Amino acid sequence: MAVYTHVEDDDLAAFVAKYDIGDVVALKGIAEGVENSNYLLQTDQGHYILTLYEKRVNVDDLPFFLGLLEHLAERGVDCPLPIHGRDGNTLRELAGRPAALVSFLNGICVNKPKVQHCAELGEHLARMHLASADFTLSRKNGLGQSDWRPLFDQCADHANDVQPGLRDFITAELDYLDAHWPNDLQHGIIHADLFPDNVFFVKDKLSGLIDFYFACEDALVYDLAICINAWCFERGVEFNATNARALTQSYQKIEQLPAADIAALPILCRGAALRFLLTRLYDWLNVPDGALVKPKNPLDYVERLRFHQKATSAASYGIS
């Protein structure tokens, strides 16, 4: 939620001249995306989002991210389309940072997702998975199941400061997931961070999926598990079964996942809850001096994880 790198007017003019997008009308730094600096660029031909990639993004991953967006947008997925310069490139430098220009998407985020939003999300998530099937680049999930224990090792000593007993609770869950995590599910490119603030709607119709900077190869149904965690709990903790049913069933209408993958939903939901519990716990315990962003409370994910631990089958999520 910040603009880390300032773009000077002369540098902007030189940058924009490399594209066939008309003349600059306005440029506004926008509070969108935690990792990068984002600007809304208006020209006399249209609106664009200008992103300057900050240090937390691995530059080597950028061709994957930009290539994926272009691949998906060309196949009708409502996501930002990278704009090619006159030289054919989508990635160049601005103000000393790697920078790219993408199309602007209409829509606003919903703060309290309703059933129609979850139905839209399920359908678009499935369409995105189908559209990425023939994308040729790949990227390892840097926060996959095997990364959770090393991540916890970095904050285990202070976990009980956040909630008494949290260290043992997480350790037991890591042990359970190590023993039971399924490794034979249908893989593909997943978004891996499809929270409500990464999805735009216009009048209850989904108009855009954004912020693909965690996208990677992993089990497709794990993306659905992340969405269940992100979209189907009221006030952070109370499970909304109607939302979950709308999400999973509308997904299945577009892409029928194998029965074994659907059956794995309870453990995948546990894994997804633990993944966000761990990254939030790490951020909670490691707030940098002068931080711009207040860390999110990790304990919401303890409650979600407890819910998933009691789910006996995928039927708990409205599907079987």
Added chain:
Amino acid sequence: MAVYTHVEDDDLAAFVAKYDIGDVVALKGIAEGVENSNYLLQTDQGHYILTLYEKRVNVDDLPFFLGLLEHLAERGVDCPLPIHGRDGNTLRELAGRPAALVSFLNGICVNKPKVQHCAELGEHLARMHLASADFTLSRKNGLGQSDWRPLFDQCADHANDVQPGLRDFITAELDYLDAHWPNDLQHGIIHADLFPDNVFFVKDKLSGLIDFYFACEDALVYDLAICINAWCFERGVEFNATNARALTQSYQKIEQLPAADIAALPILCRGAALRFLLTRLYDWLNVPDGALVKPKNPLDYVERLRFHQKATSAASYGIS
């Protein structure tokens, strides 16, 4: 440079329904204005800036600010026009804060003002002064000459920590200004903070004056002195006489200030430099915990003040 208050989609829909501006297409929190939360609101009818007034703004001043903008915009000044709701009001509440909607202005800020920008600025500043002549509301300058000593009293003890000898330097200047400050200059409504980041240009033509939240009644020529400080120094310290000449002469072409007011430019420039030196010094010494904005270095204004101390007449600023 921050969005302090988050606007939820339901609250936004209820707010926008009070205006005849069409349906919401997009809302982006923008990094503009230090004091308030600003959003760029796009509807199917146009673009608007939505401002939520944060705690540093005195709510009692809002009718003055909004009334002034409307008064100026109606008289052809390129400034934001407050939008009236269906109930006739321009000020209402959103997300627990006073909020207003104004028109969107095209243009971007210049980082290194050139002579054509200063000429444009002088002309538009004079037009703004003329247009405000029949505005009936008034507001005292909360950072006028009589306020500088009490402000310095709050940071004098630590001034020498910033630069050895700074305490005596400022005290001597306060004494000089107390003895020589002119009180018989032509008064009117001034912007009082017309720095390059508050002025938009489209292809070197001035397209907008924004951020009127320091506007107040004071000497008109003092606004020109502020602009000289803000627009006519290279790399913060080297006086650009060509820029100053363009600024002052293009102002005079539109509004001929009395000879005594022009003659007072050197001392007014001293005062303007001291005013920004003092507020920057105060902010430098009082950075709040978790501050979002890095304070600006006050010492640039020591250099500018030293330049003005040596200016023997208004001819130093390209006018007489």
